[in-house]
Amino acid sequence: MKRTTCVLVCVMALCVVGSSGAVRAQDQWTVIQQLQTQLKADRQAVVAANLPLTDGESKIFWPVYKEYRGEVEQLGDRVAKLVVAYAANFDTMNDAKAEAFFKEQMEIDRARVALREKWVPRVRKVLPTLKAARFFQIENKIDAIVNLTLASEIPLVPVKK
Numbered sequence: 247m248k249r250t251t252c253v254l255v256c257v258m259a260l261c262v263v264g265s266s267g268a269v270r271a272q273d274q275w276t277v278i279q280q281l282q283t284q285l286k287a288d289r290q291a292v293v294a295a296n297l298p299l300t301d302g303e304s305k306i307f308w309p310v311y312k313e314y315r316g317e318v319e320q321l322g323d324r325v326a327k328l329v330v331a332y333a334a335n336f337d338t339m340n341d342a343k344a345e346a347f348f349k350e351q352m353e354i355d356r357a358r359v360a361l362r363e364k365w366v367p368r369v370r371k372v373l374p375t376l377k378a379a380r381f382f383q384i385e386n387k388i389d390a391i392v393n394l395t396l397a398s399e400i401p402l403v404p405v406k407k
Contacts, residue, residue: 344403
């Protein structure tokens with residue numbers, strides 16, 4: 247699972263960049279896009295290393311995987327934009343901004359569930375059930391690492407006492 251460590255480092259760097267007020271938003275976005283590109287490659291390597299596929303399965307799975315990840319990455323872009331916006335507004339947070347951030351996070355969460363529900367049957371069409379289940383376990387584990395890292399690096403909404 248060396249690749250998982252690389253994924254974790256990339257996500258941590260994303261969080262540091264996303265929460266750093268010293269870096270301009272445009273620079274943050276450039277760095278985030280570079281990190282997302284590395285994360286994409288690392289994620290695919292982790293899947294490949296942990297999902298044993300026959301040659302026939304590989305030929306039909308990887309194009310489906312790329313299409314699936316393309317849709318998931320759109321959600322990743324939304325999360326990255328949310329992190330950058332949160333960092334930019336952290337010092338001036340108020341109820342209206344907090345409500346907007348909360349609403350966007352909830353919409354992303356709903357979209358993530360809907361996307362998974364859409365793709366589970368598609369993956370099950372190209373892989374046997376056990377391998378499809380393993381694929382989504384791998385995805386869930388990587389997502390858990392990403393989410394844990396984000397949660398540990400992004401400060402809580404400031405509340406005045």
